[in-house]
Amino acid sequence: MGRLAPTALPSSVSRFIGRRAEVAELRRLVGQHRLVTVLGSGGCGKTRLAIETAARARSDFPGGIAFAELAGLHGPEGVAGAVAGSLGLTGTAAIEMAPVIGDARLLIVVDNAEHVLDAVSRLVQDLLLRCPGLAVIVTSREQLHVTGEMAWRVPPMRLPPAEAPVALADIAAFDAVELFAARAAERLGGFRVDHENAALVASICRRLDGIPLALELVAARVGALGLAELFNRLDDGLRLLAMSSRAAVPRHQTLRATIDWSHELLDGPERLLLRRLAVFAGTFDLAAAEAVCADRNLAARDVADILQRLVDKCLLEPHPAGAGGLRYGMLQVIKQYALERLPEPEAAILRARHAAHYAAAVERLDADDRAFHVRGVELQAEYDNVRLALDWAGAHDPDLEVRTVEHLRWFWILKGALLEALQRTESALLRRPESPARRAALHADVATWRRKSGDVAGGAAHLDEAALLLDRIDDPRLASRVLRGRGLIRAACDDLPGAERDFLDAIALLDGLPANDDAVGALNNLARLRLLQGRTDQALIDMERAVQVAGRIARSNRPDHEAMLMLSQGAILSALNREEEAWERFLASARHAVHNGNRQECGDALQGLACVAARMRGEAACLELLAAARRMLDLAGASTDSCMVAHVARAERSSREALGARRAREAWTRGSGLDCDTVLERIDALTRRDAGGLLPRRKLEIVRLVADGLSNKEIAARLSISERTVEAHLDQLRRRFGLPNRTAMATWAISQGLVGT
Numbered sequence: 001m002g003r004l005a006p007t008a009l010p011s012s013v014s015r016f017i018g019r020r021a022e023v024a025e026l027r028r029l030v031g032q033h034r035l036v037t038v039l040g041s042g043g044c045g046k047t048r049l050a051i052e053t054a055a056r057a058r059s060d061f062p063g064g065i066a067f068a069e070l071a072g073l074h075g076p077e078g079v080a081g082a083v084a085g086s087l088g089l090t091g092t093a094a095i096e097m098a099p100v101i102g103d104a105r106l107l108i109v110v111d112n113a114e115h116v117l118d119a120v121s122r123l124v125q126d127l128l129l130r131c132p133g134l135a136v137i138v139t140s141r142e143q144l145h146v147t148g149e150m151a152w153r154v155p156p157m158r159l160p161p162a163e164a165p166v167a168l169a170d171i172a173a174f175d176a177v178e179l180f181a182a183r184a185a186e187r188l189g190g191f192r193v194d195h196e197n198a199a200l201v202a203s204i205c206r207r208l209d210g211i212p213l214a215l216e217l218v219a220a221r222v223g224a225l226g227l228a229e230l231f232n233r234l235d236d237g238l239r240l241l242a243m244s245s246r247a248a249v250p251r252h253q254t255l256r257a258t259i260d261w262s263h264e265l266l267d268g269p270e271r272l273l274l275r276r277l278a279v280f281a282g283t284f285d286l287a288a289a290e291a292v293c294a295d296r297n298l299a300a301r302d303v304a305d306i307l308q309r310l311v312d313k314c315l316l317e318p319h320p321a322g323a324g325g326l327r328y329g330m331l332q333v334i335k336q337y338a339l340e341r342l343p344e345p346e347a348a349i350l351r352a353r354h355a356a357h358y359a360a361a362v363e364r365l366d367a368d369d370r371a372f373h374v375r376g377v378e379l380q381a382e383y384d385n386v387r388l389a390l391d392w393a394g395a396h397d398p399d400l401e402v403r404t405v406e407h408l409r410w411f412w413i414l415k416g417a418l419l420e421a422l423q424r425t426e427s428a429l430l431r432r433p434e435s436p437a438r439r440a441a442l443h444a445d446v447a448t449w450r451r452k453s454g455d456v457a458g459g460a461a462h463l464d465e466a467a468l469l470l471d472r473i474d475d476p477r478l479a480s481r482v483l484r485g486r487g488l489i490r491a492a493c494d495d496l497p498g499a500e501r502d503f504l505d506a507i508a509l510l511d512g513l514p515a516n517d518d519a520v521g522a523l524n525n526l527a528r529l530r531l532l533q534g535r536t537d538q539a540l541i542d543m544e545r546a547v548q549v550a551g552r553i554a555r556s557n558r559p560d561h562e563a564m565l566m567l568s569q570g571a572i573l574s575a576l577n578r579e580e581e582a583w584e585r586f587l588a589s590a591r592h593a594v595h596n597g598n599r600q601e602c603g604d605a606l607q608g609l610a611c612v613a614a615r616m617r618g619e620a621a622c623l624e625l626l627a628a629a630r631r632m633l634d635l636a637g638a639s640t641d642s643c644m645v646a647h648v649a650r651a652e653r654s655s656r657e658a659l660g661a662r663r664a665r666e667a668w669t670r671g672s673g674l675d676c677d678t679v680l681e682r683i684d685a686l687t688r689r690d691a692g693g694l695l696p697r698r699k700l701e702i703v704r705l706v707a708d709g710l711s712n713k714e715i716a717a718r719l720s721i722s723e724r725t726v727e728a729h730l731d732q733l734r735r736r737f738g739l740p741n742r743t744a745m746a747t748w749a750i751s752q753g754l755v756g757t
């Protein structure tokens, strides 16, 4: 047999990039478990990670580190020999290796085990039992499933997020971008991530799901094709899968070869399901896989089991969903590969079933009686597939397209998805549904989406079309919507009396009908119009009516009015100088919008908050919030709420003047980086930090007088208000800022810079 003489770890010509957290995690696992399986799809970086981790852990293994490469083996017979060889031994069975290893503190990296899993499992278990100082890292596309195994799935290389803006310096620091840039620079001297190409590079990395091998193969083409052309070609499966390089191992020369390696290890049913699953977009659940993929060649009851096997083999990614559910997703390159294997007419049949399944899901969710924001979360998870279903319906089944669009209306309102709603609704209208009622409703919807995205004239034309059709149908709710649309357009054109007439007519049309969301909407429109007319008290009364009607609507039919009503209330209260209440309403509305991922509504709420902030001396906060609002509205394709235009302009002007150019610029930059996921935290921080700065005028006056040593009675006299009011304000201040007595309040007021300004 000989003496233990572990072979060296293989060295790589290319630099190891990023993966700090992953190497640390893997090292920790190797310290805790004697058998760690590094799992993942082809080319995801298992071997590089295992080698890097082993090298760093050298001092933990005085007996040495061995590296056994199994990819070259054609069958299980060679496994023991390869492992023995890595130890400098010639034996072929564990029973012969074990006495030589003895109790040495030794680490063996067994690389690429998926094609010889059983043999590796048996050998490794045997060795671990006999050699107490031994630890093993196995890299494999499939788990061994033996006792004591700690399986760890390699995550993708870190990717810049799709939506949030990232600073240039930060983009280059994402592992995936760094790897892409490094490999591109090897081919094209001087290649760097800069302002011009950063977004494109980030998109390419995301499109490749951060898989190192894919990044390397694609980066190698930068010199020949240029980034933009390269990005376009990624959607062409044939080209992507064939991009080649003269890599160390044949398996890595193209993505197709890499995936072939996994595909060859699948049985018939696994291959069948894998190629059928390629018709899904994003993630999907078991029920969808069963509904779309099962037929007489594949029993629905078998789908769950085969899905699990594909997950085990790293051809599907498991995605834990809420409430203990599980969804599945396929890496893009694997999907391209699977699509290549999906022949016609099988593909056409599956796509039709896919569209029918998701159209039915949309219809069910529309008819569901749970709250809209709850259903919204569910529909959002399916939305990539819903889009695909709509596209399919657009080309093959116009009637299905129209119906699905109708069932999605609530969802687009909930999400503030103006541009998508507009495009999809216009597309449905082009199908010219036969029923005049349907056409009228679609025209009215297009008018709404157009107006909200700033195209008032376009909106008016569609309202005219809807009105013509209305002559032939009896639908008071639709008629009231058309009137409201007219009124809103009139208001936008400064015809306030005309708008008032339209809104009052719209309300009258609904008289006698059970409470419904059109009535709430009409009252809300009227209240906002009163605000524009300067009749704030009347606005408050109309608003209260709107809230009352909303409360009477059965929950199942109640769209999420809350946010809309809170926005209007905020605007009215702000006009009445009731800043604190206004702040609270706007904030509640912002929370609601954030919860639903509705940028349009969030932008509106932030503008409201900004206006209040400006009036409470929070000028920096004001500009920050306005910048965030501007960006969100732009992303949503929405224009500023007509009620708020003048206020917003005023708040911005006064804040800029108060801050000076430099500080104003800084605040604006900070705000431009905020999005739905970060803005609430920022508002909390702003409110805390500017606690003093964000005090309403009345409270500020009172605090100052307290600091000057005046009694409640003197303060009341000075401000011409009742002593009770003074006490109430002080009480709120005490609770809000935790100030036990007047001395504490005075000290605090001085520390906040509230005194003497």
Ligand SMILES: Nc1ncnc2c1ncn2[C@@H]1O[C@H](COP(=O)(O)OP(=O)(O)OP(=O)(O)O)[C@@H](O)[C@H]1O
Binding pocket: 012, 014, 015, 016, 017, 018, 019, 040, 041, 042, 043, 044, 045, 046, 047, 048, 049, 112, 139, 141, 179, 212, 213, 216, 251, 252, 258
């Ligand atoms: N952190 C990294 N830094 C630099 N290059 C990397 C890194 N991770 C992976 N690579 C490169 O990406 C390619 C694929 O990596 P690797 O060989 O580790 O994948 P794998 O998961 O072991 O694939 P397979 O399943 O085919 O064995 C290799 O060319 C490797 O050098």
Ligand SMILES: [Mg+2]
Binding pocket: 046, 047, 048, 111, 112, 139
């Ligand atoms: Mg490998």
